[in-house]
Amino acid sequence: MQPAIKMALRAARQSSDFLKDQHARLEPASQKADALLRSVRAIENTVYERSVESLQRAYRDHWIAPAGSIESNDYVQTWHIFPILGEQNFARGLPEFATAVLQKINDRPENLVVLCPLTGEEYAFSRGYGAVLNSRRIRIRNSDHLDQTLLSCNLFTRSQGADSNLWLDMTGTLVREGAGLRHTGCAVLDMARVAGGFLDGVALVSEERHEQVMATLISQESGALSGDLRGNPLSRKSRELLIANSPIFREILKQFQPYRQRLTGA
Structure with a gap:
């Protein structure tokens, strides 16, 4: 150590x-x-x-x-x-x-x-x-299908913007694909629990800079991928964050692909 x-x-x-x-x-x-x-x-x-x-x-x-x-x-x-x-x-x-x-x-x-x-x-x-x-x-869990996952997700808590239904629609997509959703109200703890294998990933609204910074280190050292909901690397401009193993990360981005245009204006 x-x-x-x-x-x-x-x-x-x-x-x-x-x-x-x-x-x-x-x-x-x-x-x-x-x-x-x-x-x-x-x-x-x-x-x-x-x-x-x-x-x-x-x-x-x-x-x-x-x-x-x-x-x-x-x-x-x-x-x-x-x-x-x-x-x-x-x-x-x-x-x-x-x-x-x-x-x-x-x-x-x-x-x-x-x-x-x-x-x-x-x-x-x-x-x-x-x-x-x-x-x-x-290390992170090795789940490879969304219907095997338990995710920390708070997208449904965001209602700002012209397209306030976007976040409910995205949450509904995860549910229809069989993902189990929960949110503790402590994003950093949820991210750490992904690293520990207790959760399969996080899909979070996050405008807190410290959460973005911690997410990069947590994901890198536990073998996960991280980015925003568009698949971009986390940065000061990021407003959401996604952490999961490679198959789940890519599957979530695939499911969110139909919302990319709406995300741009959100």
Whole structure:
């Protein structure tokens, strides 16, 4: 295991333990929305500050980005802390949330850890060294037909744009082809679970830049393909993301082919 991954895991485990404890104490049903939001923000700030302290002790000459930021701001070696991914789930007492630490070198993602405090899942992705779950090497599933798959899909949640029915139509296509669909509300955790073989792929609306960046490293190190729903590589202009093994990736793009013109205007 690479030294940077070991350090990231150490910081993330500290955060995971703290989040697990705070999640048990939160009592979302008894708090008003504004008070609950303040509580979650305070928890996130604590996670970030503790992670910064831990990373700075080991890497004094590395730049640490603000909480939740993926931008490197022209620094060579940078760390990016995501205190709570799946914040709405955390705030409502649901178990599907994660904490993550990412290292970039020259603005390229190199090392990533994603931890789910309530399940004990500890994913690590290191460029050129593969993917690991709880110290065990992992690879994507080898499904080759959509009717064998379980996908994370949130396309049906998007209703903006002139063609608001597009996303329902695309979701319906996956269902008619026999794909099982679910969505946890935590995209990064779902992507990590594709790497671990728990899911066969993700087809997500995603305009969050950190999700696009993490997707490239997760897919590369677990043997998956990644891109947008048109088949283009992920970039700053991407508004959706698709991750799956090669046969499923190509089959999904084939099924979405009739929607390409509508996607252009969506």
